[in-house]
Amino acid sequence: MNTNHSQNILLESGTNEMEIIEFYLDDSSFGINVLKTREIIVFNPDAVTTLPGMPPAIPGTLLLRGKSIMLIDLKTCLGKEKNPHPQQDSRQIVLVCELNERMFGLVVDGVNKIHRTSWESISPIPEGLSFYKPRFTGSLTVKETIILLIDIESILAEYDPSMKMESHGSQSVTTSHHEAHLMLAEDSSFIRNNIRNVLEEAGYDQIRHFADGEECYHEIIRLKKQADKTGKKITDFLNLLITDIEMPKMDGLTLCRKIKQELGLSQVKVVIFSSMINSQMASRCEQVGADAFVTKPELPRLLELIDGLLSTRGQ
Numbered sequence: 001m002n003t004n005h006s007q008n009i010l011l012e013s014g015t016n017e018m019e020i021i022e023f024y025l026d027d028s029s030f031g032i033n034v035l036k037t038r039e040i041i042v043f044n045p046d047a048v049t050t051l052p053g054m055p056p057a058i059p060g061t062l063l064l065r066g067k068s069i070m071l072i073d074l075k076t077c078l079g080k081e082k083n084p085h086p087q088q089d090s091r092q093i094v095l096v097c098e099l100n101e102r103m104f105g106l107v108v109d110g111v112n113k114i115h116r117t118s119w120e121s122i123s124p125i126p127e128g129l130s131f132y133k134p135r136f137t138g139s140l141t142v143k144e145t146i147i148l149l150i151d152i153e154s155i156l157a158e159y160d161p162s163m164k165m166e167s168h169g170s171q172s173v174t175t176s177h178h179e180a181h182l183m184l185a186e187d188s189s190f191i192r193n194n195i196r197n198v199l200e201e202a203g204y205d206q207i208r209h210f211a212d213g214e215e216c217y218h219e220i221i222r223l224k225k226q227a228d229k230t231g232k233k234i235t236d237f238l239n240l241l242i243t244d245i246e247m248p249k250m251d252g253l254t255l256c257r258k259i260k261q262e263l264g265l266s267q268v269k270v271v272i273f274s275s276m277i278n279s280q281m282a283s284r285c286e287q288v289g290a291d292a293f294v295t296k297p298e299l300p301r302l303l304e305l306i307d308g309l310l311s312t313r314g315q
Contacts, residue, residue: 015254016118016119016120016250016251016254017116017117017118017119018033018034018116018117018118018119018246018251019033019034019035019114019115019116019117020032020033020034020114020115020117020140020147020149021033021034021037021095021111021114022111022112022113022114022115022142022147023093023095023108023109023110023111023112024108024109024110024111024112025074025075025078025080025108025109026075026080026109028080028148029112029145029146029147029148030074030108030147030148030149030150031115031140031147031148031149031150032095032097032106032149032150032152033246033276034114035276035281036097036098036099036152036275036276037095037096037097037098038096038097038098038103039096040093040094040095040096040111041064041093041094041096042091042092042093042094043091043092043093043094043107045059047062047063048060048061048062048071049061049062049063049068055159056073056076057072057073057074057076057077057159058070058071058072058073058159059071059073059107062094062105064096064103064105067103069096069103069104069105070104070105070159070160071094071104071105071106071107072104072105072106072107072155072156072159073107074106074107074108074150075107075108075109077135077155078135092107092108092109092110093107093108093109093110093111094106094107094108095108095111097152099152099153099156099275099276099296100275100277100295100296100297101278102160104156104160106152115140115142115147117140117142119213119246119247119248119249119250119251119254120214120249120250121140121141122138122139122140122149122248122249123138123139123140123141123248124137124138124187124211124212124248124249125137125138125139125187125189125211135150135151135154135155136148136149136150136151137149137150137151137187137188137246137247137248138187138248151188151190153188153190153191153275153296154188154190154191157190157297176310177202177203177204177205178203178204178205178206179206180204180206180239180240180310181206181235181236181237181238181239181240182199182204182206182207182208182238182239182240182241182242182306183207183208183209183210183216183219183220183238183240183241183242184196184199184207184208184209184210184241184242184243185209185210185212185213185216185241185242185243185244185247185252185255186209186210186211186242186243186244186247186273187211187212187244187246187247187248188244189211191244191296192209192211194299195242195273195299195302196209198299198303199303199306202303204306211247211248212247212248212249212250213243213247213248213249213250213251213252213254213255214248214249214250215249216241216243216250216255217250217255217258217259220238220241220259220263220265220268221263223237223238224263224265233267234265234267234268235267235268238268239268239269239310240268240269240270240271240306240309240310241255241256241259241268241269241270241271242271242273242302242306243255243256243270243271243272243273244272244273244274245272245274245276245281246274246276252272252274253272253284253285253288254288256270256272256285256288256289256290257288257289259289260288260289261288261289266289269291269292269309269310270289270290270291270292271290271291271292271293271294271302271305271306271309272285272290272292272293272294273293273294273295273296273302274293274295274296275295275296275297277293277294277295281293291309292305292309
C-alpha cells in the first residue's frame, strides 16, 4: 500500500486539520501522522539483515529499492509482550516512515484505516505523566476506540544518534539573551525539556512552555490584552515563539497563522521547529507567515536563527 495519495491531498496551511494512520499491536490501536509515512509493505523476516549488538527493539535493516533502512519493532519498543504462538495467517507489516530525510520502518501487527480529523480532537497526554517519559503525545477517540499517537521523534532518538537533540558546544551568553521573552509550544515532553534546557544554557531563561498550541495561543491573547490595556508593546511581553507543527488542540501552522494574521502580531517572531520540514512543508510555513523554520534536531541552527531574529530587538 502506498500512502502517496494521502501525501498529495495536502491539507491547506493553517486549517488545523490532519490525517492519522491507525495501526494496531495485538488489540491496541495506535496512530501516526500520514505526512510521516511513505508506504506500507508486508513484513518479510527473511529479508531482514540482522546486525550484532543491536537492542531487542531493532531486528535489523531492510533493503528497500536499493536503500538500507533501519527497522524498529514497535511492540518491543513499547514493552508489549510478543505472542509466542502467532496465527499462521497473521503477517506483520512495515510502516515505511521518513523524518528529516531519514527513512526507517516501524514493524506493527497491521493497519486499520486512515482518519481525517482536526487537531482539536486530539487530547494531550497529561502533563504529570511527563516524568515517566511517555512514548505518546496524545490520543484520538474514534467510535469508542482510543488511538494513542506515537511520539516517534523521541523513539527514533533512542536508536539513531543523529536524531538526538544536542547543542554541540556552548555559545556566548549576552544580556539581551536574558532579557528576551520566549515561548515554546511542543507536545513531546521529551523534546520540550531538551529544547528548554538548551535555550536556558544559551541564556534564554525567560521562556514559557506549552504542551499544545491552543494553550499557547490563549496565553498570547492574554498578553496582547495586557499590552493594549497598559499601553505597552507586545514585545514587552513576548519576542519570539518556537513551535512544533504537530500538536494537540492546535497545530503549529494554525498557531502561526492566527498570531500573524488574526492577531496582527507581526512583531512577534515565529520559528517553526519540526522533523517534518521539507520543501513542501517549508512552503506551507511561509504561507502562514513564519519568520523562519528549521528541522529537528538541529539545535545549533535553531539557536542561530533565534539570535538573528532577536538581534534587532529594541531598534
